[in-house]
Amino acid sequence: MGTLLDVNNLKTRFHTPEGTVYAVNGISFKIDEGETLALVGESGCGKSVSMLSILGLIVIPPGEIASGTAIYRGADLLKMEEIDLERIRGKEIAMIFQDSMTSLNPVLSIGRQITETLHTHMGMNHEQAVKRTIELLEWVGISDAHSRLGDYPHQYSGGMRQRVMIAMALACTPSILIADEPTTALDVTIQAQIVELVIRMREQMGMAMVWITHDLGVVAGLAERVNVMYAGFIVEEADVDTLYDDPRHPYTNSLLAALPRADRRRDHRLKSIPGAPPNLLVEPKGCPFAPRCEYARERCWDENPVLSVVGTKHRIACWVDIKTGDLR
Amino acid sequence: MNTPAPLVQVTNLKKHFPITRGIVIQRVIGAVRAVDGISFFINRGDTLGLVGESGCGKTTAGRTLLGLYPATDGIATIDGHNIIAAKGHDLMAIRRKAQMIFQDPYASLNPRWTINSIISEPLRVHKLLRTEKERTERVKELLDLVGLNARQINRFPHEFSGGQRQRIGVARALASDPVFIVCDEPISALDVSIQAQVVNLLEDLQDKFQLTYLFIAHDLSMVRHICDRVAVMYLGLIVELAERNELYETPLHPYTKALLSAVPIPDPKKDRNRHRTILTGDVPSPINPPSGCRFHPRCPIAKAHCSELIPEWREITPGHWVACHEV
Numbered sequence: 001m002g003t004l005l006d007v008n009n010l011k012t013r014f015h016t017p018e019g020t021v022y023a024v025n026g027i028s029f030k031i032d033e034g035e036t037l038a039l040v041g042e043s044g045c046g047k048s049v050s051m052l053s054i055l056g057l058i059v060i061p062p063g064e065i066a067s068g069t070a071i072y073r074g075a076d077l078l079k080m081e082e083i084d085l086e087r088i089r090g091k092e093i094a095m096i097f098q099d100s101m102t103s104l105n106p107v108l109s110i111g112r113q114i115t116e117t118l119h120t121h122m123g124m125n126h127e128q129a130v131k132r133t134i135e136l137l138e139w140v141g142i143s144d145a146h147s148r149l150g151d152y153p154h155q156y157s158g159g160m161r162q163r164v165m166i167a168m169a170l171a172c173t174p175s176i177l178i179a180d181e182p183t184t185a186l187d188v189t190i191q192a193q194i195v196e197l198v199i200r201m202r203e204q205m206g207m208a209m210v211w212i213t214h215d216l217g218v219v220a221g222l223a224e225r226v227n228v229m230y231a232g233f234i235v236e237e238a239d240v241d242t243l244y245d246d247p248r249h250p251y252t253n254s255l256l257a258a259l260p261r262a263d264r265r266r267d268h269r270l271k272s273i274p275g276a277p278p279n280l281l282v283e284p285k286g287c288p289f290a291p292r293c294e295y296a297r298e299r300c301w302d303e304n305p306v307l308s309v310v311g312t313k314h315r316i317a318c319w320v321d322i323k324t325g326d327l328r
Numbered sequence: 329m330n331t332p333a334p335l336v337q338v339t340n341l342k343k344h345f346p347i348t349r350g351i352v353i354q355r356v357i358g359a360v361r362a363v364d365g366i367s368f369f370i371n372r373g374d375t376l377g378l379v380g381e382s383g384c385g386k387t388t389a390g391r392t393l394l395g396l397y398p399a400t401d402g403i404a405t406i407d408g409h410n411i412i413a414a415k416g417h418d419l420m421a422i423r424r425k426a427q428m429i430f431q432d433p434y435a436s437l438n439p440r441w442t443i444n445s446i447i448s449e450p451l452r453v454h455k456l457l458r459t460e461k462e463r464t465e466r467v468k469e470l471l472d473l474v475g476l477n478a479r480q481i482n483r484f485p486h487e488f489s490g491g492q493r494q495r496i497g498v499a500r501a502l503a504s505d506p507v508f509i510v511c512d513e514p515i516s517a518l519d520v521s522i523q524a525q526v527v528n529l530l531e532d533l534q535d536k537f538q539l540t541y542l543f544i545a546h547d548l549s550m551v552r553h554i555c556d557r558v559a560v561m562y563l564g565l566i567v568e569l570a571e572r573n574e575l576y577e578t579p580l581h582p583y584t585k586a587l588l589s590a591v592p593i594p595d596p597k598k599d600r601n602r603h604r605t606i607l608t609g610d611v612p613s614p615i616n617p618p619s620g621c622r623f624h625p626r627c628p629i630a631k632a633h634c635s636e637l638i639p640e641w642r643e644i645t646p647g648h649w650v651a652c653h654e655v
Contacts, residue, residue, distance in 0.1 A: 042519035157610045187381035188546065189607045192590035196606055214520060217549070217592025221599040240596045258524040260553035262591040263598065265573055269531070270553065272524035276489045292521075 004176060004208050005031040005054075005093075010068035010078075012046070012053045015061055019281045023049045025232035026067070028307075031176060036202065036209040038219040038240075041229035044277060047212045050229075051178050054078070055093060056085045091121040094169035098181035100161035104153040110137075111149030114168050121172045136167040140197060159190035166197065173205060180212045195222060216259060220244060225313075228252045231278050231288035234307060238314040249316040250293045287318070295320040297327065333408075334369035335540045336376075336393075336508055341366050341402035341412075343385075343392040347615065361614050362388040364564035365402070367641070370557075372507075375534070375541040377555030377572070379548055379587075383611055385564040386544045387431075390510040393542070394426050395419065406508055424454045427501040431513035433493035437485040443496055444481045447471070450504040470499040474529060491522035498529065502537075510542045515550065527554055548591045552576050557647075560584045563622040564614055566641075570648040580650045583623050621653065629654050 012024040024046040031037050039047040052058050054070045054077055070077040072093070077085065089095075097103045105113060114136065115129035124132065130149070137145035140163040153161055162182055169177055179198065183191040195218065202209055211223055219226055219240070226243045228236040228251065236249040247253045257271035275292040278284075287293070290300040299319050307315040308328075321328045344359040362385045370376045378386045391397050393404045395411045404411050411422045427450070430436035437446055447470055448463045450456075457463045468478040474495040485493055494514060501509050511530065515523040527550065533539060545551050551558055552572055559569040560583065568581040579585045586605040593599050607626050612618055618625050624634040631654065639651040 042521060159610055187611075188548065188590045189381060189586060190610070191592075192604060192606050193608075196604070215592065216520070216594045220594050220596040221592060244594060244596055255520060256594060258521055259594050260527075260549040261593065262549040262552050262576060262588065263593050263595075266553050270524040270527055272528050273521040274525075276491060276522065277519075 002033050003030045004033050004072065006069075006071040007050075007054060008069045008071075010050060010053060010070065011066040012049050012058060013064045013066050015064060020283075021280045022282075022284055023232055023280060024053065025284055027229070027232070027234045029227055029234065029237070031208050031210060033175070034206050034208055035225060036211060036223045038211045038213060038223035038226045039229060040213060040216060040219055040226055042214055042277060044231075044280060045229040046232040047229050048180050051095070051180065051210060051212060055089050055095065055178070056080070056082065057089075087121075090117065090174075091172040092174055093176045093178065094172065094174040095178040095180065096162075096165045096169045096182050098184050100158065100165050100185075101153065103165060104161060106153055109150050109152055110156065110164055114164070114171060117168055117171045132171070133167075136171055137164070140164070140167045140170075140201075141193075142167075158186055159193060162186065162190075162194055163197065166194075166201065170201060170205065174207055176208045176210065177202075178210045178212070181214070183218065184213070184215070191218070198222070216256065228255075231280065231284065233284075233288055233304075233317060235289065235318070236316045237307065238311075242311065242314050246311070246314075248310050248314070248322060249289075249318050250295050250320070250322055251289045253322060254294075295322055295325060299327070332372065335372040335407055336370040336542070337403075337405040338369070338393060339367050339403040341389065341392060341404055342400040343388050343397055344400045358615055361564050361617060363392060364614075364617075366559075366561070366564075366566045368559055368566065368569060370508075370540055370542060372540055373534070373538045374556045375543050375554055377551040377558040378542060378544045378561060379546060379551050379558060380561035381546065381587075381611055383614065384561040385614070386561050387512055389561070390428070390512050390542060390544050394428055394510055395423065396428075420454065424450075424456075424504045425506050426508045426510070427504065427506040428510045428512060429494075429497050429501050429514045432517055433490055433497055434485075434517075436497055437493060439485055442482050442484060443467075443471070446485070446496060447500045447503055450500060454504050456504060466503070467499075470502055473502065473533070474499045475525075489522075490518050491525055494518060494526050495529065498526075498533070502533065505537075506539070508540045508542075510544065512544045513546070514543075516545065516547060523550070530554070548588065560587065563611065563617050565622060565651065566649075567623065567652070568648075568650045574645075574648055578648075580644060580648070580655045581623075581652050582627050582629050582654070586628070621651075 008028045009026045010024055011026050014021040041047045053065055065078055111133055114133040118124045118129040118132055134145045142163055183194050223240050225239050227234045230251050236252045247256055254273045273292050278288050286302050287300040287304050290296040305317045305319050307317045309315050319327055342365050343363040344361050346356045347358040348354040349357045380386050392399050399412045406422055406426050409422050414422055444467050447467045451463050471478045476495055515526050543555055555572055558572050558575045559566045562583050568584045579588055586607045589605045609626050620635040620637050621639050624630040634653055639653050641651045643649050
């Protein structure tokens with residue numbers, strides 16, 4: 001399948017009164033047509049900022065795209081004029097966010113907010129837009145959609161609002177859907193409903209998806225390929241089975257060992273990763289994970305490893321082979 | 329071996345929040361029945377998990393049990409003393425032994441206080457150590473215990489990361505030498521790599537001081553890891569309670585089954601082959617809970633009588649309790 005989006009050496013910084021925040025430090029990845037890629041990492045690892053940068057949603061200043069390209073259908077999104085980007089954003093690349101309450105306008109009815117998208121991007125008239133909105137809402141599982149069009153966001157529950165967000169994002173049949181922690185604020189039974197809905201939508205529409213999350217559990221059931229991020233770098237990329245069976249980066253390995261399991265009897269203490277993620281106000285030097293890494297060598301402190309191949313479609317950014325403990 | 333009495337014994341605990349209308353003359357027009365009659369016990373040195381979705385009343389249960397909210401009804405005995413009926417000196421004495429760790433390490437520490445003042449507050453309130461010097465020594469000892477540097481004693485909360493702040497919260501809870509600690513979602517605000525640190529710390533402290541925990545959480549994976557027994561709450565009531573492996577391997581209540589089948593498992597192959605029970609709809613309002621069994625509108629196996637009769641709280645096998653007509 002063809003590559004839809006090709007991101008190369010993306011660097012995003014924020015110039016704040018406290019100093020420069022090195023949020024994304026030269027990441028490269030591709031998204032193929034129809035595939036689901038997960039961007040996994042803890043808070044502040046740059047997973048959201050990288051996608052916001054690509055869509056031109058970073059406020060400049062204080063933000064700055066220091067380098068990089070993001071080629072979508074032959075054009076570089078990072079160099080595009082705002083007016084051209086507006087035609088792609090929301091229509092061809094749509095995004096849903098974690099907090100549906102702040103992403104929806106509280107003083108506009110749900111119906112108005114979706115029809116507006118359809119007017120703007122699809123050039124529909126009022127009647128067509130209303131008809132399509134009802135279809136969309138029913139499609140994402142909102143019963144009695146017709147009579148709920150005039151309701152406001154606060155009259156919907158959290159799960160329902162997230163369904164509305166999905167309906168809105170899918171209104172223009174995008175080729176890429178970016179989902180930024182869409183289930184993090186939801187309860188586990190509602191999360192299961194939303195994940196099931198998204199999988200069904202993906203099967204019916206065949207769109208590609210980028211799922212941004214910190215939850216390695218959700219990723220396992222959803223993604224085909226996973227990029228693990230740490231301190232603004234991609235540290236490991238692999239297909240989903242490989243990543244869970246054979247994690248090769250010390251960070252991924254420790255993260256999986258730090259997770260308790262609901263499906264197994266407890267057999268050991270959780271493995272904890274000492275320390276905390278690095279301060280992003282300091283320009284990165286060496287491997288960002290070195291201070292917390294049990295395998296760290298002298299070289300790790302001085303030189304930051306680049307992503308290199310360790311298996312089929314499996315790359316890590318690490319100097320050490322964790323199986324032997326020796327340098328690779 | 330004779331079994332000693334449980335350290336914590338809760339019987340028919342209720343907490344209703346009144347809903348009022350009017351500004352000058354307030355009339356009570358209804359009640360949020362946040363906790364509507366729950367009973368359980370926790371043995372000394374054990375951890376009971378209290379799980380459920382948001383709004384099920386688990387946090388309210390924890391706070392009512394410590395007397396932070398006045399209970400509407402019921403008995404909650406901690407180490408032989410009923411905290412619900414206690415007043416004055418007696419209440420203070422029980423509170424010294426029962427502490428709490430809060431969910432949000434950002435909101436639960438006063439930003440204008442130094443770590444020293446924060447952690448020594450229980451010592452001052454309960455008049456445990458007379459002099460400033462003794463208290464400072466004790467705070468240093470506590471910081472050491474939770475894995476923080478004693479030299480940071482005069483710093484302010486904003487100088488610490490989320491995980492470190494939660495350690496400060498733990499040190500404060502330990503200051504008065506409690507026997508029982510309510511941990512209200514102590515790790516849900518933390519990143520995965522930090523969660524394990526805090527959980528391991530809580531376990532170490534439990535071993536060291538024979539602490540008894542009520543661990544309130546929505547993360548069912550962590551609850552299986554840390555708890556000895558687990559109680560599942562739905563709309564103000566406990567619907568099932570059992571030893572942890574029993575509950576996770578042979579859940580009986582349809583809500584517990586659905587909840588467990590919705591928990592994501594970090595194993596792609598296993599996850600693909602799982603059978604999922606996906607519940608429809610949302611949790612109903614606790615102001616006007618459904619008649620009969622409160623779970624019946626969402627229950628995949630509900631029968632006609634489920635909407636009429638309140639299910640009895642029954643012990644199916646030793647130690648495994650459930651409230652469901654169809655079990």
